[in-house]
Amino acid sequence: xNEPGGPESEAVIFAVVFSLVLFxxxxxxxxxxxxxxxxxxxxxxxxxNLRRIKSYNIRNKEPLLLQKTSVREFELFNQxxxxxxxxxxxxxxxxxxxxxxTAHELQTPLSIxxxxxxxxxxxxxxxxxxxxxxxxxxKTIVRLSGIHKGLNLLSRIRSIxxxxxxxxxxxxxxxxxxxxxxxxxxxxxxxxxxxxxxNGIQNRISSNEELVRIMxxxxxxxAIQHNVNEGKISITHQKQGFEISNTxxxxxxxxxxxxxxxxTKSTDxxxxxxxxxxxxxxxxxxxxxxxxxxRHLQHCIRISWG
Numbered sequence: 186x187n188e189p190g191g192p193e194s195e196a197v198i199f200a201v202v203f204s205l206v207l208f209x210x211x212x213x214x215x216x217x218x219x220x221x222x223x224x225x226x227x228x229x230x231x232x233x234n235l236r237r238i239k240s241y242n243i244r245n246k247e248p249l250l251l252q253k254t255s256v257r258e259f260e261l262f263n264q265x266x267x268x269x270x271x272x273x274x275x276x277x278x279x280x281x282x283x284x285x286x287t288a289h290e291l292q293t294p295l296s297i298x299x300x301x302x303x304x305x306x307x308x309x310x311x312x313x314x315x316x317x318x319x320x321x322x323x324k325t326i327v328r329l330s331g332i333h334k335g336l337n338l339l340s341r342i343r344s345i346x347x348x349x350x351x352x353x354x355x356x357x358x359x360x361x362x363x364x365x366x367x368x369x370x371x372x373x374x375x376x377x378x379x380x381x382x383x384n385g386i387q388n389r390i391s392s393n394e395e396l397v398r399i400m401x402x403x404x405x406x407x408a409i410q411h412n413v414n415e416g417k418i419s420i421t422h423q424k425q426g427f428e429i430s431n432t433x434x435x436x437x438x439x440x441x442x443x444x445x446x447x448x449t450k451s452t453d454x455x456x457x458x459x460x461x462x463x464x465x466x467x468x469x470x471x472x473x474x475x476x477x478x479x480r481h482l483q484h485c486i487r488i489s490w491g
Contacts, residue, residue: 227256230252230253230254230256230259231254231256231259233252234251234252234259234263234266237249237250237251237252238251238266241270243270243273243274243277244277244343248267248270248271248274249266249267249270249271251263251266251267281340281343284336284340285340288333288336288337288340289337291329291333292333292337295326295329295330295333296330298326299323299326299327299330302319302322302323302326303323305319306319306320306323335460335462335463338399338463339462339463339466342396342399342463342466342467342470343466343470351392351393351396351470351471352393353391353392353393354391354392354393354394355389355390355391356389356390356391356392356394356397357387357388357389358388358389358390358397358401358422358427359384359387359388359422361394361397361398361401362382362384362401362405362420362427363382363384365398365401365402365405366380366382366405368402369405369406369409372409373409373418376409376412376414376415376416377414377415378409378412378414378415378416378417378418379415379416379417379418380417380418380419380420381417381418381419381420382420383419383420383421383422384420384422385422386422386423386424387422388422388423388424388426388427390490390491392471392490393470393471396467396470396471397467397471399463399467400463400464400467400468400471400488403460403461403463403464404429404460404464404486404488405418405429406460407460407461407464408429408430408431409431410460411431411433411434411435411484412431412432412433412434413432413433413434416431416432416433417431417432417483418430418431419431419483423489425489425490425491426473426487426488426489426490426491427487427488428485428486428487428488429485429486430480430483430484430485430486431483431484432482432483432484433483433484436482437479438479439477439479439484443461443477444461444462444464444465444475444477461486464486468488471490472490473488473489473490474488474489474490475487475488475489476489
């Protein structure tokens with residue numbers, strides 16, 4: 186007969202304690218595994234919907250689709266999000282259609298006004314003050330016409346982006362830039378600007394030719410308009426993009442709102458401030474990136490893709 190406290194008794198006690206500890210550890214592990222599984226299955230629809238909400242773009246035609254869930258609170262949240270996005274998309278579509286219709290309807294009256302003013306200036310003997318007032322009116326009409334064309338172009342770009350189907354062809358960006366420089370050659374010579382076009386690297390991309398040409402045209406026109414007489418324009422090509430830099434009237438950084446519509450620090454009233462807004466819209470449509478920097482007393486805009 187074993188005495189209490191003997192080796193065999195201690196072994197039994199150790200076995201019992203070890204079994205209890207192992208039992209509690211296994212139960213705890215089993216509980217944690219089941220808890221994680223239940224939690225994962227419970228929250229999976231929520232995180233799936235969260236990813237869909239993050240990737241949702243109001244310019245897409247397709248409405249936001251969320252995964253259904255058996256959890257009442259999540260379903261109420263999904264319904265609130267769907268109601269909000271549907272109302273927002275509807276308001277965006279109405280605003281887009283209003284902008285397109287307004288841009289279309291304004292063209293005819295502006296053309297008529299400009300033609301009548303020019304007719305009066307040509308055919309009527311006017312006093313100097315009256316002629317000056319008519320010239321101011323003509324200048325205002327031309328400015329309105331320019332704003333109309335810019336807004337119409339922005340509307341067209343947004344419509345292409347909204348449609349989601351962009352026709353692409355193989356393009357040589359170097360050639361497009363060279364052709365645009367030739368278009369503005371007389372203005373460049375008139376302002377006595379020094380242009381350096383380093384086209385050693387061939388930039389061949391697959392993109393929409395019309396939008397790329399409009400983007401390049403607006404960048405070069407912006408570099409000319411906001412430059413100083415006898416200033417400099419430098420165009421350098423990189424493997425995945427190009428950069429246009431120019432001297433300017435404003436010798437300080439322009440700030441993050443340089444791509445905002447109508448933003449300009451120029452004192453010239455004839456400048457609309459739409460060029461870089463158009464560039465940004467095109468970059469968003471073509472999935473390019475446009476970055477502004479101020480280096481060595483020059484304003485630099487870098488366009489990148491790929």
